Amino acid sequence: MFIEIQEKAKSEGTEGLTLNEIAAQAFVFFLAGFETSSTTMTFCLHELAFNQEIQDKLRKEVNNAFKKTNGELTYDAIMGMKYMDMVLEETLRKYPPVPMLNRLCSSDYRIPDTDIVLPKDTKVFISSLGIQRDEEYYPDPMKFDPERFTEENKASRSNYTFLPFGEGPRICIGLRFGLMQAKTGLSMLLNNYRILPGKNETYDIEMDPQNFIMSKNGTVMLRLEKLIEMDPQNFIMSKNGTVMLRLEKLRT
Structure with a gap:
């Protein structure tokens, strides 16, 4: 799209984007959508490992989506997963990738219902983490x-009680890209594996205080258990397909 804008500007004799400007925008786009989707998937899988009922419900939706598209994960199938949206939104509520938003006042602003006036050029920091874990809006917020x-x-x-990507004209440019990546990755994993806590993994997470992106202090350890698809048309419980085994002769 950026290259097309550049070529169109050249053909019209107007100033377009420079190569450096295009590269800078692409960098921000991937930065905003890549690392955030990675951490969101990590926290989501962690929660699913410790909440098996939620995982089973989500897997059922994923399995149905795959069946409708003959085993292929299409864009329409992903967009139709409503429970997937709910699970990801709850993950982003509890673990917003960027826990604090920063803004700059463009003009003097009086906070509604108060006498407090923020002068122009005042730097404002908004704790999205604090808002999204506020019991006033989300009872029992750690659940x-x-x-x-x-x-x-x-x-x-x-309004404005859910801000994992910010809001308004400055909302995160990588929002859709990041969510699409997370939905795709989670769908592929849940369709084939059960997610379980890793050895010595605990539910409570200690956050890394030195990371700009919200992340665990240490490694999230998970265990993946391969699922066997059963034949729904067989009266006797059996696998859908052939169980392939390899026998290795033992010597006494």
Whole structure:
């Protein structure tokens, strides 16, 4: 798209984007959408490992999506996964990739219902983590509960209480790219594996205080257990397909 804009500008004799400007925008795009989707997937898998009922419900939705598209994960299939959206939104609520937003006042601003005026050029820091773990908006905030993000529950909350990507004209440029990556990765994993906690892995997570992106202090250890697909048309419980084994002769 950037190259097309550049070529169009040249053909019209106007100033377009320089190669450095194009590279800079692409860098920001991937930076905003790559690392954030990676950490979001990590936290989501961690929660699913410790919440098997939620994982089973999500896997059922993923399995149904694959069946409708003959085993291929299409864009429409991903967009149709409503429970996947709820699970990811709850993950982003509890673990926003960037826990604090920073803004600069472009003009004097009085905070509504107060006498406090923020002068122009004041730097403002907004704790999205604090808002999204506030009991006023999210009761029992440390509980992982995707049902918070049903359409009815979302409509009942105040605006600007969910800010994992910011809001308004400065909202994260990598939002859609990041979510698409996370949905794709989670779908492929859940369709084939059960996610379980790794050895010595605990539910409570200590965050890394030195990382700009919200992440665990240390490694998230998970265990993947391969799933066997059963034949739904067989009266006797059996695998859908052939069980392939290899026998190795033992010597006494």
